[in-house]
Amino acid sequence: MSIQPLFQLNDRVALITGGTGGLGLVMAQTLAEAGAKVVITSRSEEKAAAAAQRLNVEGVVGMAAELTDAGQVDRLVQVVKERYGRIDILVNNAGMNIRKPIESYDESSWDQVMDTNLKAPYLCARAVTPLMKQQRSGRIINVASMLGQVGLAERSAYCASKGGLIQLTKVLALELAPFNVTVNALCPGPIATELNTVVMNNPEANRFFVEQIALGRWGKPEEIAGPTLFLASDASSFMTGAALTVDGGWTAK
Numbered sequence: 001m002s003i004q005p006l007f008q009l010n011d012r013v014a015l016i017t018g019g020t021g022g023l024g025l026v027m028a029q030t031l032a033e034a035g036a037k038v039v040i041t042s043r044s045e046e047k048a049a050a051a052a053q054r055l056n057v058e059g060v061v062g063m064a065a066e067l068t069d070a071g072q073v074d075r076l077v078q079v080v081k082e083r084y085g086r087i088d089i090l091v092n093n094a095g096m097n098i099r100k101p102i103e104s105y106d107e108s109s110w111d112q113v114m115d116t117n118l119k120a121p122y123l124c125a126r127a128v129t130p131l132m133k134q135q136r137s138g139r140i141i142n143v144a145s146m147l148g149q150v151g152l153a154e155r156s157a158y159c160a161s162k163g164g165l166i167q168l169t170k171v172l173a174l175e176l177a178p179f180n181v182t183v184n185a186l187c188p189g190p191i192a193t194e195l196n197t198v199v200m201n202n203p204e205a206n207r208f209f210v211e212q213i214a215l216g217r218w219g220k221p222e223e224i225a226g227p228t229l230f231l232a233s234d235a236s237s238f239m240t241g242a243a244l245t246v247d248g249g250w251t252a253k
Contacts, residue, residue: 006235010035013084014232015077017041017067017124018094020051022193023143023224027091030225031232032057036089039080041065067094067120077127086135089232090128092121092165093143097158097195110157117161118168125172125183138181141231142169146189146247162187166243173241182240184231189247191219214249 014031018024019040028051032038038060042048048062065076080087096116098109121142132138147155148162166185173183190196190209199205200218210216227246230236245251 007229007233008035009089009229009233012036012088013080013086014038014089014091015041015080015087015124015128016091016093017120019091020047020062022195023188023191023221024091024093025051025055026221026225027093027228028052028060029055029057030229031089031091032059034229034233035059036232037061037084039063041067041076041094067124068115070123073120073123073127077124077131081131087128087131088135088137089139089141090124091141091143091228091232092124094120095143095145095195097155099154099158099198100156101154102156105156113157114161117158118164121165122168125168129176129181132176132181133179136180138176138179139232139236140169140172140176140181140183141228142166142183142185144169144185144187144243146187146245146251148185148187149243149245150251169243170241177240182236184236184239184241185243186224186227186231187243187245187247188224189213189219189245189250191221191224193221212250212253213247214252217248219246219248 014036016024016028019028020042028038028040040062043066045064048064052060052062065072098113142165144165145162147159148166151159169183169185227244
């Protein structure tokens with residue numbers, strides 16, 4: 001058996017939400033370099049287009065959508081379908097975190113995190129499912145977190161949303177398996193992205209994090225490329241309903 005074709009994504013179409021920064025950009029570049037046509041999203045059309053141009057990789061375009069709005073999500077999927085004829089890979093990457101102790105966690109902050117991290121992936125998965133069923137093929141990758149598996153103080157909404165996303169992954173895997181559509185969760189640990197700048201710039205918090213990581217350092221954004229390509233490609237064809245943890249060994253303790 002030749003290994004290289006397992007990781008090729010020639011002629012496949014990937015939709016990556018929140019793909020204009022951090023891990024999303026790495027994922028977009030990875031899938032595009034593997035041969036896929038890639039659509040990245042942002043609330044801002046200008047930001048999405050600028051990110052796609054900044055990547056300077058053939059086959060990447062930006063589109064705008066508010067992912068917590070069902071109507072906009074449905075229109076986004078329809079536009080991608082009309083442009084490319086299919087959607088083979090959905091990466092639910094858009095996410096956010098608001099850090100507060102529970103007694104200070106206002107409902108607005110809670111709703112904002114839950115809507116972005118859990119409602120949006122549900123809406124996007126719901127929108128692409130009919131197309132993937134019709135194709136009888138597809139990959140859905142839900143970007144959860146190691147904090148969907150273990151807790152951390154002052155992250156109540158984030159941990160709850162990512163834990164819920166892992167459970168949603170399992171349910172969708174069971175529903176879509178008969179149609180040859182796999183659904184898996186990618187669970188990054190501490191990665192040096194914009195989302196974690198506030199922690200990395202706090203010496204005490206940074207020290208705590210590094211001490212919890214078995215490898216003794218923050219992950220690099222490019223270190224998510226391999227796991228993403230694995231889940232998006234034929235290399236993971238017998239894997240569904242799983243949570244692939246990439247955390248430097250934090251949850252090994």
